[in-house]
Amino acid sequence: LQLDFWLAPRGLGHPVDIRVPFPSLQPLKAHLEANGISYSIMIEDVQTLVDDEQMEMLRGRRGLPVSTNTFDYATYHSLDEIYTFMDLLVAENPNLVSKLEIGRSTENRPLYVLKFSKGGTNRPAIWIDTGIHSREWVTQASGVWFAKKIVQDHENNEGVASILDKMDIFLEIVTNPDGFVFTQTQNRMWRKTRSRRSGSVCVGVDPNRNWDAGFGGPGASGNACSETYHGPYANSEPEVKSIVDFVKSHGNIKAFISIHSYSQLLLYPYGYTTTPVPDQKELHEISEKAVAALSSLYGTNYKYGSIITTIYQASGGTIDWTYNQGIKYSFTFELRDTGRYGFLLPAKQIVPTAQETWLALKVIMQYTLDHPY
Amino acid sequence: DIDDVGHKYYLELELEDVLDKDSTVNCTAEVLYHLGNKNIAPDVQFTLEGELKNTDEADNIFYNRVKSLEKELVAENIPDSHGNVPPEMEPIHLLAWVASGYVIWQNSTENTKFQLAQIKHVKQVKRTDEYLEFDYMILLHDMVSQEIIPWQMTVLWHPQHGVQVTQDSRQPKHASG
Numbered sequence: 001l002q003l004d005f006w007l008a009p010r011g012l013g014h015p016v017d018i019r020v021p022f023p024s025l026q027p028l029k030a031h032l033e034a035n036g037i038s039y040s041i042m043i044e045d046v047q048t049l050v051d052d053e054q055m056e057m058l059r060g061r062r063g064l065p066v067s068t069n070t071f072d073y074a075t076y077h078s079l080d081e082i083y084t085f086m087d088l089l090v091a092e093n094p095n096l097v098s099k100l101e102i103g104r105s106t107e108n109r110p111l112y113v114l115k116f117s118k119g120g121t122n123r124p125a126i127w128i129d130t131g132i133h134s135r136e137w138v139t140q141a142s143g144v145w146f147a148k149k150i151v152q153d154h155e156n157n158e159g160v161a162s163i164l165d166k167m168d169i170f171l172e173i174v175t176n177p178d179g180f181v182f183t184q185t186q187n188r189m190w191r192k193t194r195s196r197r198s199g200s201v202c203v204g205v206d207p208n209r210n211w212d213a214g215f216g217g218p219g220a221s222g223n224a225c226s227e228t229y230h231g232p233y234a235n236s237e238p239e240v241k242s243i244v245d246f247v248k249s250h251g252n253i254k255a256f257i258s259i260h261s262y263s264q265l266l267l268y269p270y271g272y273t274t275t276p277v278p279d280q281k282e283l284h285e286i287s288e289k290a291v292a293a294l295s296s297l298y299g300t301n302y303k304y305g306s307i308i309t310t311i312y313q314a315s316g317g318t319i320d321w322t323y324n325q326g327i328k329y330s331f332t333f334e335l336r337d338t339g340r341y342g343f344l345l346p347a348k349q350i351v352p353t354a355q356e357t358w359l360a361l362k363v364i365m366q367y368t369l370d371h372p373y
Numbered sequence: 374d375i376d377d378v379g380h381k382y383y384l385e386l387e388l389e390d391v392l393d394k395d396s397t398v399n400c401t402a403e404v405l406y407h408l409g410n411k412n413i414a415p416d417v418q419f420t421l422e423g424e425l426k427n428t429d430e431a432d433n434i435f436y437n438r439v440k441s442l443e444k445e446l447v448a449e450n451i452p453d454s455h456g457n458v459p460p461e462m463e464p465i466h467l468l469a470w471v472a473s474g475y476v477i478w479q480n481s482t483e484n485t486k487f488q489l490a491q492i493k494h495v496k497q498v499k500r501t502d503e504y505l506e507f508d509y510m511i512l513l514h515d516m517v518s519q520e521i522i523p524w525q526m527t528v529l530w531h532p533q534h535g536v537q538v539t540q541d542s543r544q545p546k547h548a549s550g
Contacts, residue, residue: 339488346456
């Protein structure tokens with residue numbers, strides 16, 4: 001019969017596993033039944049599994065992901081792998097996810113935003129970005145996880161079903177691709193963009209000081225060699241300008257969340273001035289709820305408050321600009337940890353970080369849905 | 374505020390053992406940042422309310438392991454880009470934490486917030502006496518300026534005599550990255 005024992009006979013009372021060639025199936029079944037030996041089918045067709053594995057291995061050898069279901073969310077990926085992931089996600093879910101190119105980086109890399117939408121035209125929307133500071137690797141990795149999570153949960157009510165029924169979600173996973181590639185090839189601690197300016201040997205502008213909100217004021221540096229260099233003028237960086245253009249032309253973004261690491265903080269505007277925002281009380285209450293949800297999962301401790309009172313004065317920041325544009329629910333996260341690993345967060349913390357952060361994001365998104373303006 | 378002297382902070386801290394989250398010790402401290410001269414380290418007084426765990430056994434194992442190495446210990450990028458620290462390097466990592474704590478203290482002002490970001494390079498320097506000596510090149514991350522500052526430090530250690538930083542110096546940053 002050419003039976004291939006994968007779990008060999010050991011003695012009475014011990015099961016055996018057998019791979020059975022097709023022609024032998026009937027005779028074997030007849031034999032087992034005639035002798036009152038019970039059996040169950042563990043794998044219907046081994047060949048299918050072998051074929052899948054072959055395909056996986058061939059593509060895996062090129063290093064690129066094959067499907068978002070076999071993608072490893074618990075490790076850090078290259079830019080190519082993340083861009084491939086995006087295309088896979090769109091291909092697997094064409095009715096929910098699309099990919100937009102909102103511009104090009106200094107080194108001419110495409111800037112991609114994933115749009116999650118169940119339809120409508122220009123619905124009120126939520127914007128989430130990760131990776132604006134390239135060394136903050138847990139953020140891009142969490143962005144990838146969020147993308148998959150939205151797809152997994154888009155029909156379920158504990159997920160984002162009710163949010164997506166009325167609103168769209170925009171997610172920019174690698175907001176600073178030039179910086180990201182630089183962290184993988186040259187300097188793991190690179191933060192800024194990679195723009196060059198004549199007159200300086202130093203490269204890059206801090207994309208979170210380049211926005212037109214208190215631009216150039218205290219809380220940013222005018223020195224091109226500094227990590228917080230604001231750039232020659234507001235929106236000088238294409239990575240920033242493309243988001244500005246997108247937000248302005250969309251015109252209907254209702255919540256804007258920019259994600260950083262590390263410090264474990266949830267922040268709302270302002271960073272450039274001590275003057276509290278008019279909606280301070282409301283933003284503070286939302287933050288309290290969001291942080292409670294986040295902590296409920298693994299007990300991770302977060303502080304929250306305005307940028308300037310909680311972290312430091314910072315001018316030209318993203319959410320100061322978005323708030324001043326009228327996007328009331330503007331928040332910044334600083335994810336894990338508080339300094340033990342800092343930017344070098346072990347990969348095994350990616351998924352727990354993403355999971356807990358997602359709970360906080362859902363609070364903000366749900367609140368935005370429930371409080372239209 | 375203490376006129377003509379500086380700013381004094383009174384702190385109540387809970388110290389948590391990095392290797393055993395359930396093990397905590399309370400601590401009170403007073404920190405005085407001196408007015409004017411930023412080249413003086415802040416004064417620190419502290420009282421531990423309880424005892425720190427005894428680590429003699431682990432210390433001795435590590436000490437003997439390094440002492441018996443044929444070639445000097447050398448390592449780079451701890452943790453690596455993905456946050457990994459090989460288990461045998463964990464004591465080297467912890468030693469750097471302690472030693473960098475001293476460097477951070479000596480260089481702190483009210484406008485800095487330093488963390489050890491990474492060990493770029495560490496090399497053991499063989500000695501004829503009982504001490505272990507390591508030459509570290511570390512990266513400090515200052516949260517306030519967001520700068521990554523390379524710093525060299527020479528560290529002496531012995532299980533019974535503790536940690537000493539015998540030399541340390543700030544290194545210049547690279548221009549383009």
